[in-house]
Amino acid sequence: MYLSTKASPQQVREALKARENRQEIVRALSHGQVSRRDLLKWGLFTAGGMLAMKGGLNPFVGNALADSIPTGLPLSPLFGVKPFSAPLPRCDVLKRNPVSSLSPAPTKEANTTATYDIAPALVGGSTGLKGPAEGRPPGPIWAHQGWEKYSPQVAVEVWQRGASACYDYNPQVDSSLNNGIDPKAAVPCSFHPQFPVQNPGNLWTFEGNAPPKLLLARYGEPVLFRHHNDLNPDITKNGGFGRNTISTHEHNGHHGAENDGFAGAFFFPGQYYDYHWPIVHAGVNSINLEAADARCGTPDGKGGITKLPGDWHETMSTHWFHDHMFSFTAQNVYKGVAAMFNLYSSLDRGNETINDGVNLRLPSGRAKDWGNLDYDVNLMLADKAFDQSGQMAFDIFDFDGFLGDTMTVNLAYRPYFEVERRKYRFRILNASVSRFFKLALSDGSQIIQIGNDGNLLPAPAYLSELDQQGIAERFDVVIDFSRYKNGDKVYFVNLAEHQDGKRVANDLSLTEALSGKSPDPCVGRFLEFRIARNAAYPDTSQVPRVLIPNPDLSRIPVARERTIEFGSGAASLKTSTAASGPWGSKVDGGAMLAADIGRVSAAPRAGTREIWTLKNGGGGWDHPIHIHFEEAQILARDGKASNVPLWERGRKDVFRLRPGGSMTITLQFRDWGGMFMEHCHNTVHEDNAMLLRWEIDDSGSPFLRPLPTPIPTPQGVTFQASVLPNGA
Known part of the structure; x- marks a missing residue:
């Protein structure tokens, strides 16, 4: 897939030339100058979706000096950076505001009264044109379902932008729990302090900065998520890949389709889209209508529970949201249009000290009634690739899938994370384009899996290595660091070896993955845990033998x-x-x-x-x-x-x-x-x-x-x- 570090200068030159030629194709595709159908018609791709075997284009065509040796893809430059030399940043928590802060005020049907000035680049250079400020499709079909019954209580307003520094980083934990990172210091948009800062066209994120964003919400508290498209209206300013029209998919949220991020309901630079997320339990209209079961509930903010209708077996915990633009999801998500979303409930309230017979008391913290993040850590895993100037690059070398050669966690290159000697919960998202992961700890010690996708499991699984984790899957795990001594180090290791984007080629043993002999640059250690100190206070968290049983569907025909x-x-x-x-x-x-x-x-x-x-x-x-x-x-x-x-x-x-x-x-x-x-x-x-x-x-x-x-x-x-x- 990628060139060996021992590749000859000739191989490197030819691989770089092939990448440049392919990037011209991707650029033309992203700018709308050609279509995928054109690429097939011109013979650049085969009918099966493979990049045609053409010299100077396909990375697997033999080079001029030795036709039997494929050139591969050029390795991303690392600028002399060593792994585990920079800290893991916690996710940046999005602000929760009163709905009255939104202007114009949100409406049940799309707001077609407020207008925006359409950028000439969007309409062939025409000037003076206006359009509806809200990009949601108009009329009753796309009206917010349950608008009156579940009226918004919290507003979250975000802007999609090109890369810029972050000046108001808010991880909602003390700096001692975030590797000493000063939240008041500007955070540049780079994958390591010694990597180049990303250009606004190459990296698009929520708010235009890093670390990745995290939304916190609780059941029974409907959210109005106002998403502004503040990307450059000139699509040629996209760094050569991605499309500046977006549609936000709240991944597996239980709400109406108008708020689901339908691939064809995208909106344009200068517009916004109001997504209404009711945050209710499935079965809200048919099960437990009298709201009599505290297990189907939400933290009341005072240590108690507000009971809600619905099926408590359907309680969810770990979501994420990302772009879903038709035909450009891969490029836009890869560019950074992705964030994490934690849901809190009476069962999973994010406070490990409240012992009310309902709360599962999973590792989290104790200062707040709900949503403590001290020992509840979101990890967004993704492989990336960079051109020779250090800018993020995307390469459709074939339609099997795209693989990067650089492992990142929360948009940071192979970072370290300081932990206390106690239990931690990690919500792990595979945010890659095509790469699967398979995780283990470097000493082969136990990982407790408590969740898969948005849900806690019926019972925890005690494992020495996790299963292969597919793209978009979330694995919630608990690791007990009390078994280590202060000063020890242990690593998350990727065991899944790829040869192409089709599938995992080999599940390596821990010894093989740690040997450094795999040709896959993303195999091996990628996150260093540094056992830094004893627990700040007694660890009262637990992993119960029973988590959330599945609903019984046997009586439903x-x-x-x-x-x-x-x-x-x-x-x-x-x-x-x-x-x-x-x-x-x-x-x-x-x-x-x-x-x-x-x-x-x-x-x-x-x-x-x-x-x-x-x-x-x-x-x-x-x-x-x-x-x-x-x-x-x-x-x-x-x-x-x-x-x-x-x-x-x-x-x-x-x-x-x-x-x-x-x-x-x-x-x-x-x-x-x-x-x-x-x-x-x-x-x-x-x-x-x-x-x-x-x-x-x-x-x-x-x-x-x-x-x-x-x-x-x-x-x-x-x-x-x-x-x-x-x-x-």
């Missing part, structure tokens, strides 16, 4: 079974709402079709339960499939319930199919309606047509026709008729 296959060789219908690329999906034995956000592939009825079998179409790829909106329970892997390990037996929203494999899952359709997505979260696959739309109406009535598809423009959103295949 199965209304329908579906089979959805994900594979290559897809046919595109070439409509205005279709994507092009080699990937696609096949529903119930139909044709393998490329993504088309105007086509509804499934239309389950509200209030029902279905069983879906997700199949990998073969070819050696691994597809982590994500279903928006509803979580599911896994009934079988490869046809057998016994193949489902303990750490996959909770509720999930990402389903790793493994090469040639399948998963059978069951899911309900409740509480909210609209158009949702399902796709591979290897986002290169997603952007190259492995995505489908499914739809549920909010009245429970069968569809007579599908909802119209939004078509955003800088001057407003129009709609066109959608297609509902027979039998959906």
Whole structure:
């Protein structure tokens, strides 16, 4: 994949030239000058999505001096930086404000009264044009569901911007718990103090700065998330990759589709979009309506519990939100349009000292009633690549997937983290484009997995190494550092070795991963834990034997079974709402079709339960499939319930199919309606047509026709008729 450190100067020169040529292709694609269909037509990509074997373009074409030796990709420069020489920054907590702070005030339907001045770069150079300030599609179909019942109580206002220094860093922990980082000092947008500062076109983040952002919310406290698009309206100022139109997906949030980040509901520089996140338990309209069970509740701010309707078994904990722009999700998320989101409840309240018989008392802290972060740490893992000037680079060398050669945690290159001798909780997100991880501690000692995706498991899993973690999966784990002495060091180690973006090539042993012999630059140690001191106060946290059991669905009849296959060789219908690329999906034995956000592939009825079998179409790829909106329970892997390990037996929203494999899952359709997505979260696959739309109406009535598809423009959103295949 990447050049060896022993590569000859000739190999390095040819690899750099090949990368430059490929980056010209990516740049033209991101600027809209060419399409993926053009690349196929011109022979730059094969029908299977592979980069054509052309010298000066493909990194695997033999070089001029030795045709039997592939050039590979040029390694990212490290500027003499050694691993573990800079601290891990905690995530930057977003401000929670009163809803009255928003101007204009949020509205149930999209605000079409307030206008903005459209930048000439968005409309072919025309000047003096205006459009609606809110980019949400207008009208009742895209009105906020449950607006009156779950009126917003907290406002979070953010701006999407190019890289700039952070001057108001707020990790919400004392600097002694954040490696001594001074929160009052400016934090430059670089991956290490000795790396170059990133250009505004190469790195886009929430607020335009690093570290990554973190949103804290509690059940029963609806959030109005106002997202401003403050990116450069000139798409040619994008550093050569990414698209400056965005759509924010709150990954598996339980709310209406108008707030889900539909891939075709994007908005433009100069606009904002109001997302209404009610933060309710699933089953809120059908289960525990009298709000009688304290386990379905939320911290009341005074040490007690406010009881809520819904199913306590559906309580979630660790989410994230990220861009979902149609055909550009991979590039935009890679550029930094991603943040983490912690949800707090009566079960998982983020205060380890409150012993009320409901609170699980997981490692967190004690100063606040809820949401303590002292010993509850978010880790965003991602591989990155850099050009020779140190700017972040993206390279579609083929449609299998993109791999970086530089490991980062919270946008920091191989950092260190000082810990006390006590238990810590780590919420680990795989925020890569195509890379899988498999984590262990360098001494092989125990890791306790307590969560998978947004949910706590029914019971903890005690492991010496974690399972492979697919893109977008979240693993919540507990590590007890009291077993070490002050001054000791232990490391998180990646055991998953890639040769390409298709899948993990080898699960290495701990000894092999630590040997430094792997050709994969992201194998081995990537985060150093420094045991710095004794616990500041007695550790009263615990890991209970029972966490959150799954809902019992046995009494809910199965209304329908579906089979959805994900594979290559897809046919595109070439409509205005279709994507092009080699990937696609096949529903119930139909044709393998490329993504088309105007086509509804499934239309389950509200209030029902279905069983879906997700199949990998073969070819050696691994597809982590994500279903928006509803979580599911896994009934079988490869046809057998016994193949489902303990750490996959909770509720999930990402389903790793493994090469040639399948998963059978069951899911309900409740509480909210609209158009949702399902796709591979290897986002290169997603952007190259492995995505489908499914739809549920909010009245429970069968569809007579599908909802119209939004078509955003800088001057407003129009709609066109959608297609509902027979039998959906």
